[in-house]
Amino acid sequence: MKVTISDIAKAANVAKSTVSKVLNDSPKISQETKQKVREIMKQMNYTPSSIATGLARQSSCNIGLLVDMSKESEFLNQFFYNIIGGIESVIAPLKYELTISNVQHSSPEGHFLNRLVFSKRVDGIIANNSVLTEELSEELNQLEFPYISIGEIMTPGSWVDFDNEAGGNMLTEHLIEQGYSKIAFIGGQQQEKIYTHRLGGYLSALQQADLTVPQQWIINCKADEHDSYHAALELLQREERPDSVVCMNSYVAFGVLQAAKALGIDVPSELGIAAFDEYPLSRYTTPPLTSLNIDTFKLGVSSGQLLMERIRGNDAPHKHLLLEPELIPRESTMRAKFSGATS
Numbered sequence: 001m002k003v004t005i006s007d008i009a010k011a012a013n014v015a016k017s018t019v020s021k022v023l024n025d026s027p028k029i030s031q032e033t034k035q036k037v038r039e040i041m042k043q044m045n046y047t048p049s050s051i052a053t054g055l056a057r058q059s060s061c062n063i064g065l066l067v068d069m070s071k072e073s074e075f076l077n078q079f080f081y082n083i084i085g086g087i088e089s090v091i092a093p094l095k096y097e098l099t100i101s102n103v104q105h106s107s108p109e110g111h112f113l114n115r116l117v118f119s120k121r122v123d124g125i126i127a128n129n130s131v132l133t134e135e136l137s138e139e140l141n142q143l144e145f146p147y148i149s150i151g152e153i154m155t156p157g158s159w160v161d162f163d164n165e166a167g168g169n170m171l172t173e174h175l176i177e178q179g180y181s182k183i184a185f186i187g188g189q190q191q192e193k194i195y196t197h198r199l200g201g202y203l204s205a206l207q208q209a210d211l212t213v214p215q216q217w218i219i220n221c222k223a224d225e226h227d228s229y230h231a232a233l234e235l236l237q238r239e240e241r242p243d244s245v246v247c248m249n250s251y252v253a254f255g256v257l258q259a260a261k262a263l264g265i266d267v268p269s270e271l272g273i274a275a276f277d278e279y280p281l282s283r284y285t286t287p288p289l290t291s292l293n294i295d296t297f298k299l300g301v302s303s304g305q306l307l308m309e310r311i312r313g314n315d316a317p318h319k320h321l322l323l324e325p326e327l328i329p330r331e332s333t334m335r336a337k338f339s340g341a342t343s
Contacts, residue, residue, distance in 0.1 A: 086300020168201020187248025
């Protein structure tokens with residue numbers, strides 16, 4: 001069986017990061033520890049990869065983009081390809097290549113830290129915050145390895161995200177400006193950070209307008225058209241029902257539209273519908289949906305720029321970048337315009 005960095009670390013009673021630093025002849029490791037680790041490597045016939053040794057101080061000219069292949073929704077969508085395009089637009093002119101790597105593995109040797117980081121196959125990593133756990137972020141920090149999280153993380157590190165709280169506020173304020181006052185929120189799960197931020201913006205706008213809604217109008221469900229259809233169907237048949245809905249994404253909004261159609265509820269005169277995410281349905285529904293445009297190409301550009309800054313100056317301070325979403329008003333919430341046209 002091939003000897004791995006994990007085997008060397010265990011035999012030497014040191015961390016894997018220490019072995020990695022020995023391979024790279026880091027000045028932060030004492031000569032005594034280096035000699036000890038190298039002797040064990042010799043005893044165990046460990047052969048470091050050519051990239052980790054001969055190219056220790058050279059760039060691999062590769063950036064790693066981590067994805068979780070067990071979650072198809074994270075990569076089989078236009079958002080993912082827009083992010084790739086944004087990253088490529090930054091790194092390609094700098095003669096860097098993008099390597100897409102699955103974080104799922106069946107053995108320690110297959111862990112991305114071994115495949116990409118310790119082997120020096122990439123100079124830096126970009127990953128969604130659902131992939132970059134607190135434990136992984138801390139380990140990358142200890143290794144002083146450049147990485148960027150797409151989405152806010154709690155551990156010290158650089159990240160870029162859209163201001164989802166501001167987005168929830170924008171959609172809700174827009175509905176209030178259009179004369180709606182009984183505003184529900186549908187879609188998302190409580191443990192999701194993106195849901196927490198979007199809901200927080202919605203609640204903040206209600207509070208600013210001195211509006212309250214029943215807790216039952218805030219509905220957690222899978223953010224797709226099927227679950228949202230059934231959630232909306234039940235909600236809109238209650239004796240006390242909302243006059244508008246903020247939707248977690250355009251799939252949720254499509255489900256709400258279908259429920260309203262099934263119940264004979266007119267949009268926008270009887271029900272306003274506003275959604276996060278312009279893609280893929282907002283402009284094509286009947287009526288077209290008011291939506292919040294999340295420019296994921298720009299998200300890719302920003303993450304690429306931040307990572308190249310980290311690679312070129314690894315001692316640069318961590319940065320947190322929030323991008324502003326764009327409100328696109330359409331017929332699904334234009335109640336004021338509708339009322340004016342029929343009065």
